[in-house]
Ligand SMILES: C[S@@+](CC[C@H](N)C(=O)[O-])C[C@H]1O[C@@H](n2cnc3c(N)ncnc32)[C@H](O)[C@@H]1O
Ligand SMILES: Nc1nc2[nH]cc(C(=O)O)c2c(=O)[nH]1
């Protein structure tokens with residue numbers, strides 16, 4: 001089995017250390033591993049290089065066809081584990097692309113890592129459309145679920161799957177993180193919160209943006225809305241620190 005990973009440059013997997021920039025663990029030094037491929041196609045995706053291989057931006061149920069574009073490298077789990085174990089730290093963030101599309105291979109990777117680092121805390125960033133593979137679920141401490149709202153450009157029939165959202169909403173290890181571009185997007189969050197009974201403690205709103213200035217400008221009114229509705233606010237620390245740079 002092997003894993004398809006995103007790259008920071010041709011052939012070099014995107015595995016890096018940075019502060020977790022978003023969500024409940026923001027500010028914590030973490031090792032990141034970014035997998036490639038996605039089953040959605042958000043118009044404002046800040047990592048489109050992980051899935052835009054074919055040039056065809058329409059959402060795909062089963063992900064775009066793999067090809068060995070410069071944006072992807074395929075490695076076996078043992079090689080990926082060795083690269084990660086070479087880096088200090090007990091927190092891992094698995095992201096992508098949509099990492100849960102490679103659930104079984106990811107479970108094998110986490111098994112290898114846990115054997116060497118039993119205290120490893122694992123977070124998975126996911127769009128909330130894919131059920132974690134049964135072998136994967138016990139190996140993950142925290143899911144950061146970012147369901148895609150209408151402004152992402154994905155049809156709700158692909159992006160907002162009731163069964164998936166209900167399962168994650170019922171799981172105390174899952175934290176929701178909704179990307180907001182306009183105040184009207186907030187209304188959609190409130191509807192989903194009511195529909196799936198997501199507690200405010202596990203619901204973050206986060207400004208859309210890949211520059212510090214845009215994130216800051218959107219944060220002003222978004223923070224006010226979060227306060228008024230008892231929801232948590234997530235900044236994008238890495239954007240303020242490094243801008244829109246691969247591997248940060
Ligand atoms: C690149 S995605 C990868 C994981 C998964 N595909 C998902 O969407 O959750 C990682 C996180 O970045 C967020 N994101 C992507 N592009 C963004 C943008 N332009 N502004 C704000 N957040 C963005 C996603 O919503 C998600 O929370
Ligand atoms: N520093 C940093 N924090 C992050 N939190 C979630 C990220 C992601 O791309 O999933 C991310 C990222 O790309 N960089």
Ligand code: SF4
Pocket residue numbers: 038039040041042045046047048096097098127148
């Ligand atoms: S689901 Fe995540 S990786 Fe996929 S297009 Fe949207 S933001 Fe990008």
Ligand SMILES: [Mg+2]
Pocket residue numbers: 046047
């Ligand atoms: Mg990112």
